[in-house]
Amino acid sequence: MSKHQQQPASFLERLIFNNRPAVILLCLLISVFLFFQASQVRPQTSFEKMIPLGHPYIQKMLEHRNDLANLGNTVRISVEAVDGDIFSKEYMETLRLINDEAFYIPGVDRSGLKSLWSPSVRWTEVTEEGFAGGEVIPQTYDGSSESLEELRSNILKSGQIGRLVGNNFKSSIVDLPLLESYADPEDQSKQIPLDYQKFSHELEEKVRDKYQAQNPNVKIHIIGFAKKVGDLIDGLIGVALFFAVAIAITFVLLLWFTHCFKSTLAVVVATLIAVVWQLGLLHTLGFGLDPYSMLVPFLVFAIGISHGVQKINGIAMASGEATDSLSAARMAFRQLFIPGLVALLSDAVGFITLLLIDIGVIRELAIGASMGVAVIILTNLILLPVMISYIGISKKAVQISREDAVKEHPFWRFISNCAHPMVAPISVVVAVIALAGGVWYGQNLKIGDLDQGAPELHPDSRYNLDNDFVIRNYSTSSDVLVIMVKTAPEGCSTYQTLSAMDELMWKMENTDGVQSAISMVTVSRQVIKGMNEGNLKWETLSRNQDMLNNSIARADGLYNGDCSVAPVLVFLTDHKAETLTRAVQVAEDFAKENNKEGLEFILAAGNAGIEAATNEVIAASETTMLIAVYAAVSIMCLLTFRSLAATLCVILPLVLTSVLGNALMAYMGIGVKVATLPVIALGVGIGVDYGIYIYSRLETYLRQGLSLQDAYYETLKSTGKAVLFTGVCLAIGVATWIFSTIKFQADMGLMLTFMFLWNMIGAIWLLPALARFLINPEKLRNKA
Structure with a gap:
């Protein structure tokens, strides 16, 4: 028996x-x-779940959410004229219909919607009689050639070129700020959370498909967090x-x-x-x-x-x-x-x-x-x-x-040589070399995104092609870093505040990776120039407070109700980790030098601010999480085997896999981010199974008096074949993800395939080699 x-x-x-x-x-x-x-389970997410709510940047952004609009969750619809430019009756009518259609999509913050058809989008010019201005599209617009010429003139005077209007006049934008929840139309007392998948589908059906079909001369591009998440959910339905x-x-x-x-x-x-x-x-x-x-x-x-x-x-x-x-x-x-x-x-x-x-x-x-x-x-x-x-x-x-x-099993007999006294030292040396090489190359691993657009999607996805179009045709990209300037009430219009904001803008605009920056200073300088007959020499800040007060009167949306908070909007070329790090570092250095009582520069809002905060949380958490994972797994092994040597035999192959996994991510250009960080921890959690099963069987045979190599051969005949089969089987299954239309799922598939295989190889190849140096069979037999 x-x-x-x-x-x-x-x-x-x-x-x-x-x-x-x-x-x-x-x-x-x-x-x-x-x-x-x-x-009943349904795909769902929310903006706040995707961001680190405990980070100071995010806390400040949420604290001032009601003071300033459009600091985070927005969607931009760019309507392109395929032939010609935007100055045609057909194009402008299509833009109006899209503006009205988007206005009524549930979840849109209608008070903040902006396009050329919005009454809040205005033009200003200096005349002999003073300032003149009005709506970019006046009430008298009728689509005639004269109206279109007037529209062209108004756009040139509006300051919206590169913002709401493409630099080449071939497209314009409908900007949609979103609400995280909105009132139920049937019961106003209830709040409905924004369904990103449904919202994305409505954009496709009610905007893109509908109006591209109605007007073949129009091509629609849609970008923004909600659209990206909606596309991800659609793509991940393919997970089934x-x-x-x-x-x-x-x-x-x-x-x-x-x-x-x-x-x-x-x-x-x-x-x-x-x-x-x-x-x-x-x-x-x-x-x-x-x-x-x-x-x-x-x-x-x-x-x-x-x-x-x-x-x-x-x-x-x-x-x-x-x-x-x-x-x-x-x-x-x-x-x-x-x-x-x-x-x-x-x-x-x-x-x-x-x-x-x-x-x-x-x-x-x-x-x-x-x-x-x-x-x-x-x-x-x-x-x-x-x-x-x-x-x-x-x-x-x-x-x-x-x-x-x-x-007799020749294959397992051959593999059992991993525990041979001559082979085990070679295996350990090879493992140490691989570990050193992995640590060295793993230094190239970056935190955050390494590509433009949405790195969760493939570069040729429709979202990333849309994003590339916006970057190429507008001066204000979709990547916005918002620095909040906080003062005492009515203090944001003082010369001291505006001068400091002007200096900050200059520093940011001269930072690599920054496209442009705007704030109430931008408006103030333009208005002061206009007050002085449009002379370019006067495009500067005045020390006269009354003049400053008048100059910011038209800076709608660039300060809050009591003029105590004003944003500086910095438009970045992309949200790569290096770009964010440079921009944030410059802003933080400026804040340290210039923050004082009554004037504070606060980081950060905007999607780039959120990305920067997320990168900081991941960078701070990565090492802590790995230490915690290995500590927890090590404690469980110690409690089970009651042997430090046994624990090292199980854990060290996992460490090698983690290090090589980091090197693989660096080689493949995959950054450590929300999508990939869990895989690093999950790889350790899943991989420990192999080592525990193999060592528990190996220990059983060692207690029966077998030599290490014979005990390992018996282990391979029983548990080893199951471990080998499991590793290969699961690696083949997860390798199918590599063909996913969602890039981060393909990245996960690649990483999990590597970890399934290498954890299995480590358990079969390296564990017995370590046991040769760390385990004393005689001691185990005496305890049997």
Whole structure:
């Protein structure tokens, strides 16, 4: 009889297997409830979940949200005239219709909408009699050639060229500030959160598709956070296809591995039950699926398959000694429950460390992944053995398992040389060289985005092509860094304040990566020039307070109601990490030098300010998170194996994978950001499973008196083949993501494929080499 046959049944084993019908019924009832809950899950996100609410930049932005408009969440619709320019009756009529259509889309802050048709967009000029001005499109406009010439003249005098009107006069913009929630049309007392996917679809259907069809001479470009997120959600619906492909690939490979249709189906069904439970719990707790947490169901599936393979492999081996399927299931449960539980708890603790990152979507991903691991304990460690105890394993599979247990395996015998006294030192040296090379090259890894536009999408995606059009044709890009200037009430118009703002603008405009900057100073200088017959020598700030007060009267939207807060809008060429770092550094240095009582320069708002804050949070959290992940996993291994040497054997291969993963990201031009940071932690959490299963079996054979190499050979024959199969199977499944239309999903697929494979290789190749130096077999035998 084997050691596990001789062990007395634990209370948990008796509780489960003596009450198998109750276990099945309980799981069935839970599945019915959670399946209904899972069916209610919908893709959703919000602007505030995507940003680090605890960062000082974001807190200041939210503090002054009501003082200043358009500091964050806006959408820009650029209407391009394909042939000719905007000065045609047909174009202007189409622009008017788009303006009116966008005005009534739910979620638009209608008071802040701007286009050439907005009454708030005005022109100003200096005449012999003083200032003259009016609406850019006057009430007398009728589409005639005379009206269009007047419109051209008004636009030239409006200061909107490069802002609302393209530099080449071939396009103009409808600017839509958005509300995070809006009143329910049927019940004004209720607030409806903005549905980004629905909003994106309405832009496509009511604006782009409708008006491009009506006027073939018009091409519409749409950019902004809400549009980007809507496109991401649409693209990630394709995750369901990749998930189906992964299930099919896994089923085929698992059937080849087990040689048993019944057990293969049981593993897949138990794992899919875990996925449904995870999604159901997600909805029950009030969460949805956002673009970043959509990978969690696949991770749950991957982890479930990993542990299911170990269970089926263990039951197949036990069937060679047991008299029936129930006995085999109980023996496998007795042997694998503790290693499986430790591995899953290590996964969960590792995922929970993501809560250290102050970004809502990452925290929800951590909660979702942790819940997924928790349900796998019930479905794959408990429900699966109970299912197999009823349906059993095919005779063919049992026969193959018996033959594998006694016959010689040249492949595993060759791999077992990793524990050979001559090979192990070479392996360790190679690992150290790879580690040093990874650390050296990993220094090129950047925080934040490394590409223009939306790096979550491919460069040739419609969104990024639209964004490229706006960058090329306007002086004010979609990447805006807003610096808030705070004074005492009525203090923003003083010469001291305006002079300091003017100096800040000069410094920012002379910073690499900055397109332009505007503020109330821009308006004041223009008005003062106009007050002096348009003489360019007078395009400066006056020290006369009355003149300054008059000059800012037309700076609508560039200061708040009591003139205590005024923004400086800095338009950047892109939001690459280097561009943001340079711009923010210049602004922070200026603030340190010039902040005083009654005058404060506060960073930061605008989408570029949000990106900068996010980059800072990720840079500060990355090291802390990795330390926490490894600390948590190490503690779990220490508590299980009660050996520092055993813990090092499991953890060090993971460290090598993390370092090489960072080097791969640097080589592929993938920055550390909201989309990729969780993968770094998840790779560690998932990878520890391999090491725990291999070491627990290796230790068992060492306690029986086998030499390290012989013990490792026996480990490979049993657990090793399951680890190898799991790593390859999951890598093939996740590799399908590389073909995704969403770039960050393709990046995730590449990283997870690498981590699945390298964690598996590290566990099989490096763990026994480390054991040669760190483990004392004699000491283990004495404890047996």
